[in-house]
Amino acid sequence: MKGKELIKLEHLSILEINGKGSFELLQGQITSDMEKVSLDNCVMGSICDIKGRVVSSFITSKNVKGNNSFFLVGETKALEATKTILEKYQPFYDCSLRFRKDIKFYAIEEDCLLRNFPESKLDISFQNYDSFFRLHYLEKKYHLVAFTESEEFLGFNISNDKLPWELDEIINQNFEITSEVINKFTPHELGYHLNTRIDFEKGCYTGQEIVARMHYRAKKLPEIIVRSTNKEVKDLMKVYDKNSKVVGLILSCTKTDNNYQCLLSMNKNYSGQDLDF
Numbered sequence: 001m002k003g004k005e006l007i008k009l010e011h012l013s014i015l016e017i018n019g020k021g022s023f024e025l026l027q028g029q030i031t032s033d034m035e036k037v038s039l040d041n042c043v044m045g046s047i048c049d050i051k052g053r054v055v056s057s058f059i060t061s062k063n064v065k066g067n068n069s070f071f072l073v074g075e076t077k078a079l080e081a082t083k084t085i086l087e088k089y090q091p092f093y094d095c096s097l098r099f100r101k102d103i104k105f106y107a108i109e110e111d112c113l114l115r116n117f118p119e120s121k122l123d124i125s126f127q128n129y130d131s132f133f134r135l136h137y138l139e140k141k142y143h144l145v146a147f148t149e150s151e152e153f154l155g156f157n158i159s160n161d162k163l164p165w166e167l168d169e170i171i172n173q174n175f176e177i178t179s180e181v182i183n184k185f186t187p188h189e190l191g192y193h194l195n196t197r198i199d200f201e202k203g204c205y206t207g208q209e210i211v212a213r214m215h216y217r218a219k220k221l222p223e224i225i226v227r228s229t230n231k232e233v234k235d236l237m238k239v240y241d242k243n244s245k246v247v248g249l250i251l252s253c254t255k256t257d258n259n260y261q262c263l264l265s266m267n268k269n270y271s272g273q274d275l276d277f
Helices: 022-027 076-092 110-116 163-171 208-217
Strands: 005-008 012-018 043-048 054-062 069-075 096-099 104-109 126-128 133-135 142-147 157-159 223-229 238-241 246-256 259-266
Touching (some): 012 076, 022 076, 043 208, 054 133, 069 076, 104 110, 110 142, 163 246, 163 259
Antiparallel strands (some): 005 104, 012 096, 054 069, 126 133, 133 142, 223 259, 238 246, 246 259
């Protein structure tokens, strides 16, 4: 990405939780620790159902413009499912939930960010600027910026090509829940035990006992790997070994030149053998 360019990420939305009970509501439901959310730190999180399967994934941050207010940033349909779950518990907490349709998300390459906003602090994962805020996680090349209207981005080219963002997600082995896979996977099948989405030291949350049992008692946990292939592939296709045994599936893939870069979830049958897509 050269010059001044943003990638529009229209699939992302904000679920805002406001009120004195918002912290307690989230702490009792999400897999990450709300104690680690601060004015300079966002956390990766998810919500599971009672069977320990992932309903949604998101990034949790403070809303600096409100007291006792938090943002969940994720895929719109998955956040709608999250809202439905949280509303079941909302009557027991002093808080409210709403979607923020006025805030839009864009990806910006780190080098471009630093050139145009030298005040950016790369040692923190959440930063509030004059007219926008920034989120960053893992070792991603791209940062998320969000705003309603921002004169600071006047003159930037807005791209609809999400391929660089999608490739960055795959390289960093990050898979976000979409409407197609709600309740389909356990956290371990998505590598959430490896990227801080699950905090095994926090208190209980829905599905916690099943997730913990899997983590501590399974003889072999699923593996998350990145592979490329010149075959035409699609998300959620099965992956086989040379003996036609199913050893995993494609969580996500994106085409680059003549190859497909794939994020794979490998099952107990995988032991490093060659793969057949």
